[in-house]
Amino acid sequence: xxxxxxxxxxxxxxxxxxxxxxxxxxxxxxxxxxxxxxxxxxxxxxxxxxxxxxxxxxxxxxxxxxxxxxxxxxxxxxxxxxxxxxxxxxxxxxxxxxxxxxxxxxxxxxxxxxxxxxxxxxxxxxxxxxxxxxxxxxxxxxxxxxxxxxxxxxxxxxxxxxxxxxxx
Amino acid sequence: xxxxxxxxxxxxxxxxxxxxxxxxxxxxxxxxxxxxxxxxxxxxxxxxxxxxxxxxxxxxxxxxxxxxxxxxxxxxxxxxxxxxxxxxxxxxxxxxxxxxxxxxxxxxxxxxxxxxxxxxxxxxxxxxxxxxx
Numbered sequence: 001x002x003x004x005x006x007x008x009x010x011x012x013x014x015x016x017x018x019x020x021x022x023x024x025x026x027x028x029x030x031x032x033x034x035x036x037x038x039x040x041x042x043x044x045x046x047x048x049x050x051x052x053x054x055x056x057x058x059x060x061x062x063x064x065x066x067x068x069x070x071x072x073x074x075x076x077x078x079x080x081x082x083x084x085x086x087x088x089x090x091x092x093x094x095x096x097x098x099x100x101x102x103x104x105x106x107x108x109x110x111x112x113x114x115x116x117x118x119x120x121x122x123x124x125x126x127x128x129x130x131x132x133x134x135x136x137x138x139x140x141x142x143x144x145x146x147x148x149x150x151x152x153x154x155x156x157x158x159x160x161x162x163x164x165x166x167x168x
Numbered sequence: 169x170x171x172x173x174x175x176x177x178x179x180x181x182x183x184x185x186x187x188x189x190x191x192x193x194x195x196x197x198x199x200x201x202x203x204x205x206x207x208x209x210x211x212x213x214x215x216x217x218x219x220x221x222x223x224x225x226x227x228x229x230x231x232x233x234x235x236x237x238x239x240x241x242x243x244x245x246x247x248x249x250x251x252x253x254x255x256x257x258x259x260x261x262x263x264x265x266x267x268x269x270x271x272x273x274x275x276x277x278x279x280x281x282x283x284x285x286x287x288x289x290x291x292x293x294x295x296x297x298x299x300x301x
Contacts, residue, residue, distance in 0.1 A: 119196035126189040137178045
């Protein structure tokens with residue numbers, strides 16, 4: 001499995017545990033906190049876990065882009081990994097605090113900019129993945145016979161008998 | 169390489185991903201600095217990301233990698249699989265245009281699930297199972 005896929009899958013597993021933990025926190029803290037934490041919980045689960053697992057497996061298993069670059073423009077996958085994860089962490093750090101609205105005006109503005117940055121980073125991550133994987137979604141191709149049409153029409157060659165180690 | 173249905177499903181899923189992601193980013197930025205007017209942005213985000221992207225991607229990959237009947241190209245009755253693809257996309261469009269809890273959108277998605285299940289059911293078979301005639 002390529003390094004980039006392993007990292008996506010391991011990040012996905014961490015978010016899976018984190019999403020479940022925030023679900024437990026929501027259940028223990030009651031309905032008020034549940035409403036505040038719900039968007040964070042959903043996105044930890046859907047972006048952090050499901051989407052990253054999909055991306056990791058797709059980068060690993062989809063048809064090769066080319067012989068020289070089997071996984072396409074790999075730098076785009078790295079951009080996707082870094083921006084998606086920083087964006088999601090930024091969201092976790094800012095969204096709930098911002099919706100609680102208990103900080104001063106200055107801090108609230110910083111949190112609002114944090115949300116904008118998180119949105120932008122996640123957008124860049126998703127679009128980078130999409131652009132890179134597009135070229136690896138390839139239709140089935142007919143296999144060309146070796147040697148072109150002449151070889152196709154030629155009678156099948158008999159296989160040479162294999163040496164069995166008998167007397168020379 | 170991938171069969172045509174998988175190519176269509178995955179490319180459409182990518183299109184939905186880019187739309188859903190863009191709307192999602194706008195919604196998140198809107199939490200910080202409100203600027204979006206009251207239309208069905210959340211409906212577009214939910215339907216494109218859940219049905220258009222995630223579910224359509226799963227359908228495309230499942231159609232590609234699940235066991236076939238004898239030859240690798242024999243995937244059985246393809247009509248329900250194509251119907252599922254059509255219904256998922258139709259449902260996503262309807263959900264995007266007519267609201268997050270649009271009954272017709274969810275009905276279309278339920279029919280898509282039924283069609284997909286009908287196609288995939290016979291392909292979930294053990295190794296070496298006889299091919300049905």
